[in-house]
Amino acid sequence: AQSVTQPDIHITVSEGASLELRCNYSYGATPYLFWYVQSPGQGLQLLLKYFSGDTLVQGIKGFEAEFKRSQSSFNLRKPSVHWSDAAEYFCAVAPYSGAGSYQLTFGKGTKLSVIP
Amino acid sequence: KAGVTQTPRYLIKTRGQQVTLSCSPISGHRSVSWYQQTPGQGLQFLFEYFSETQRNKGNFPGRFSGRQFSNSRSEMNVSTLELGDSALYLCASSSGLAGRTDTQYFGPGTRLTVL
Numbered sequence A: 001a002q003s004v005t006q007p008d009i010h011i012t013v014s015e016g017a018s019l020e021l022r023c024n025y026s027y028g029a030t031p032y033l034f035w036y037v038q039s040p041g042q043g044l045q046l047l048l049k050y051f052s053g054d055t056l057v058q059g060i061k062g063f064e065a066e067f068k069r070s071q072s073s074f075n076l077r078k079p080s081v082h083w084s085d086a087a088e089y090f091c092a093v094a095p096y097s098g099a100g101s102y103q104l105t106f107g108k109g110t111k112l113s114v115i116p
Numbered sequence B: 001k002a003g004v005t006q007t008p009r010y011l012i013k014t015r016g017q018q019v020t021l022s023c024s025p026i027s028g029h030r031s032v033s034w035y036q037q038t039p040g041q042g043l044q045f046l047f048e049y050f051s052e053t054q055r056n057k058g059n060f061p062g063r064f065s066g067r068q069f070s071n072s073r074s075e076m077n078v079s080t081l082e083l084g085d086s087a088l089y090l091c092a093s094s095s096g097l098a099g100r101t102d103t104q105y106f107g108p109g110t111r112l113t114v115l
Helices: none
Strands: A003-005 A010-014 A019-021 A024-026 A032-038 A044-050 A056-058 A064-068 A073-078 A087-094 A110-115 B005-007 B010-013 B019-024 B031-038 B042-050 B053-057 B064-068 B074-078 B087-094 B110-114
Touching (some): A003 A087, A010 A019, A019 A110, A032 A064, A032 A073, A044 A056, A044 A064, A044 A073, A073 A087, B019 B110, B031 B074, B042 B064, B042 B074, B074 B087
Parallel strands (some): A010 A110, B010 B110
Antiparallel strands (some): A019 A073, A032 A087, A056 A064, A064 A073, A087 A110, B005 B019, B031 B042, B031 B087, B042 B053, B087 B110
16 A cells, blocks of 8 residues: 655745755555645645656745655755745645546645745 | 635534534546544544445444535435544545545535534
8 A cells, every 4th residue: 555754744945045845755656656745724736746757846835845756755956945835734645547547645744834 | 726625624523423524526537535534533434425426435333425416526424423523524625536546635624522
């Protein structure tokens, strides 16, 4: 069974500083990979996704993520954090089947706090 | 396009009651998946419906059930509520079509509190 590890439960950064959120997955093959963000009391918003191809993926709100097969990692980065980025971030994986049906397996999330 | 909508947004029930939650997917999407989010267990997959058929199921007891209608709207039902069922229930829609690199788009969730 696949699993996702987000080692950092809570990260605090200063506004304008760079950010990297870590995500490691366990799966027998290359899965679909996603990053979602959740603001308090809200649903999940997709930041970016990796299916195949270029291992550096650009997303919304200035985020990017890099897939490293050798490390089974899909870390999320942002060069300069804004106060509005304070939220909880979830890494998720889904098996690649091409059958149209998949279930997402989520990490436990990383809560990001931003100091003005 | 309108996003995924879920109703109601908040519910308070007591133990032993049953509850029905509703989800309307993005127009054109035929797959609806349900997830439960709790502080202890995080986000867990409940089940997925496609073209009115349950296509995938997570590891939840039979008290959790769902259905999908011909217009792709979906409902989930929880019978004999327990305190541990208090959670944010999220639904996600996608095209669900084979051969597509698909993405699940989430609704705002229904916050269920069981007293």
